[in-house]
Amino acid sequence: MVELRTLAYFVTTCRAGSFARAADELDIAVSTLSTTLKELGQDLGVTLFRRSNNTLYPTAAGRALMRAAEPMMIAESFSRRHVTAPSEARLKHLVVDVNLSFTIGGISKALRIAIDRMAGERPDVFVDPHWKDEKDQPHLSPLADDWSGLDRFHLAIGLGEASQRRLKHDTVLLSDPWVFAFRLPSGTPTPPGAAELTAGRIVVPMLAPPLIEQADRYFSRHRVTGVRFLNDHPGDLPRTIDDYPDAAVFVPKSLISARLGLSNVAMVAPKHPLTMDVIARAARPNAVINLFARHLKRTLKGDHVARAERPLVSLRQIHYFNLIHRVRRISAAARGANISQPALSEQLRKLETSLGGALFERNDDGVVPTAKGDRFARFATLIEAGFRRLSASDAGTARLQSRRVVVGILPSVNQHGFLVNRITDAIVEIQVRYPSLKLVFQEAPNGTLQDWVIRGLVGVAIVETTLPHMPRLALGSSEGLAAIVHASHRLLPPGPVRLADLVQLRLVLPTNRFGLRQLLENAVTERGLKLEPLMEIDALPMAVSLLARLPVCTVLPPSALAREIDSGDLTAHPIIDPPIARRLYMIYSGERTLSEPERGLVNALRRKLSEQRAASQST
Template structure:
């Protein structure tokens, strides 16, 4: 392992996203992913689980993070200390805050630390965000939220944000409407004083606040997976990247809630702690103005340069180092000179009798030797148990509306048959719309996607599954749509509720209506088909989908299906996949089994 690889790992843990970690490290995503896979191989362990909304660090990754993060902090500080030609002894300072390492407040803390290091390089700061646990007691600054009861504007204040799933037609450029604080609302870990204040504050409306054990970013990830719910959290406690997610709405509800302020608990007798708090106040104000600004990863020397330097320090001879490492002498000399250039001074006095460490070399050894030894121990003690490899097939399917729908019945039968034929291959099934499933396929979140046939990704391997007609669905006995078939030209007269244009079903309808020269302007766009069906059942609305998707509602006469004629509209389902795994020939069998089950059910 080397510094660059570990910086990639740290960024992936903190950002919980390969793409965001790549941006933070200023590299391409494939480069970062490859290095993390190499680290997993070296450690003989799995570090991340991949989910539809990002990464989940495993327990092994969390343990490694807690050991590695302070080492990189020490190496980063030491590099700045050496380059500044500082000779004063180190003054340790620990900064503890109960939020994730990617939160805006943690980012402000690190910016404050860098600003302080420019003035006092001897101050060695170690950060303890929520991923790190508790900090030592000595030299400790604790940062957290509190209630600003005075509310006189002199404290460093923060905003309350309400976060939920956005509607399909929400325009972020439009000034958002007020969002009522009603219903069930989840909150991240917050100090006791804030929890008590929320109990007695006159918020208004019927609401229930649920205090969770996770941080705000964990709650947002769960919200995106469940596709429902709302979260209330301080702005500075959240990773700003998460607030830009296109599926979320974000509302400032500060005026309706107890005013927040940032509290900095420190020993005022310690000049270093006072200086850090002063720098942090300035950085919090700056972070609120420019939350999008990323924190660059610190520049560290190459691990190979440091290893050559430390061996030369011990051996006193470049020639002996080259011989023991089995490399040519010029290569060792070149790497040491590159390190000298990076640190801004000579590490050795070179004479005919050999090399002699300078004062800079002694400082560099004091900084880097403990870090490299700790990393060497990490590399020498990988997980002793071999990784238990489990063969898994990840399948993305379209959402089912009731358990009697054709697709649900066919999927159930396919799963049962798969377990008989491929008992050693675990199935994982996730649901979403066609466009999302295709994105997940490209991002290696799923291996196979069951989608509508309309897509432009011609490089995908496809299996045609089933063709079925679309119908117009209305409440039973609805006056504006008499029983029986309906002409395509008459559909536009109905109060239509349809999914947005990112939905495969809507893309099919738009194309067919355009081909017929007919307008298609729904009264309401709603991506949740379950919510659309519920609205249709209430009366006065209509939607378009296969009748097979709502079989139970048709059997109970809660809905009526009107076949579309002149012309009819057919939806084709396809199983699509990428040819990633040449050694997994059984991967394509799932589509064949599903096609056979669909054919069997429709022939009855």
């Protein structure tokens, strides 16, 4: 069983600047910390840290684990205060909806500190943060929605530009300035200035839409060029900085907090300042909401150090307590836990010592919860439920990879085409494997797809020609091109057509932006021929529609029009002397690695294409 203490080690390490600093805060040896976290990753079956530029930083699975672990840390810490508080205090539940990305940055750290301060001052108020922008994961807070006998309040934290009008009850928590961030060797006397950085290369990670829009307007207003918007999650900022060593990363300053992976990162303010406000908004403010907002605002203003997580209660003790509370007999609970009764009683005694009093009254026929026991039971049940969700295969660890994949695809003639159907089959398979993954598909010809990949507008793209200086993965698909004509015009005799004869026909072809046209041009040039199409139409459905109206010919893979060819409306004449084959590739930027869902899509598409090829060969 993964213990709360192990999760506390992990959370503390993520917020520290290094393993050595985390070990010092936890008062343990670095080797002990390293071994413990390695075993944690093995127990959960995930990689928690990656190495970059001689530093470690949390992976996407690591961030997911931290988001899952923190609510349990908060609940454990709060439960100890709540159990020892005056019995007449009525429990209050403050839900804080955070409409930002979870990055282990300054805002998430300030939230944790403010929650601790709030719990110390108001042990009757349980603060429960929900990271609403992380839609790829379920909310892993152990707090259930069906609690009775408590007051519930809501506070929303979001973004707003300084120029926007504020609602009556809005509170500006932080005016967050944008900065240029980059790795700088220690001992560098003078960092580069803003003008030098602006003249060079600039990258922006996948921030929240209001931030992207604000940055885009800023660059346009000040005529800053050479900016690339990435699909990289802002939580991967250490990797992004190292992946683009010749660029400055443009982000709000709160993201560059002192934490694992961000050592030796310099920040330079732009020449023209830019600020985004972090706002707290409540529909019905009250004393509880206002007090927490004040704590959070004060924390965000200062560079406070988050304390090391030190849970006093173990998950094992919580599990035993829940068994006893449910069956009301120590002996029955011991049998259910498969341990001896004295061992269970000893663990209960230690738990009661940690919580400062008896949790059960012992009677001859069983046990009855005390007032402390009933108050702790609410949190014990929730913490154990959170652990079960964390341990489940879909709890957001190994399967939580990139939350969004943008794919560029070639234009299709219609929905019945071979390629569009194979892509659709692959999409269905990937969506089943990653149900929370958001897939975005954008259609464009080869040249545009290449440009989109280079600019980072799409992560991967399916193209039909090899492109220079572009990493590519062959999809294992090869199909000969054919002259396509309408049967009613009888332009060609049955059978194949020589390339030399094809160029004499009245051709309707796409422009050179299409890989298919490039293949034709290359073949024609090699044979010393000349290609002069009657019309150039990039809208492929329109080009096919013209075949019935005019005695013209187009060139396509026959599989794109299989249904029309099978019905006899269109005829396909394979091009020979020489044959021209279309091969499909998946291209991506050499400046990053493919995510697991992207690789899964490539493999699924290869499999679907090979299945179709095998079926064709068998017939």
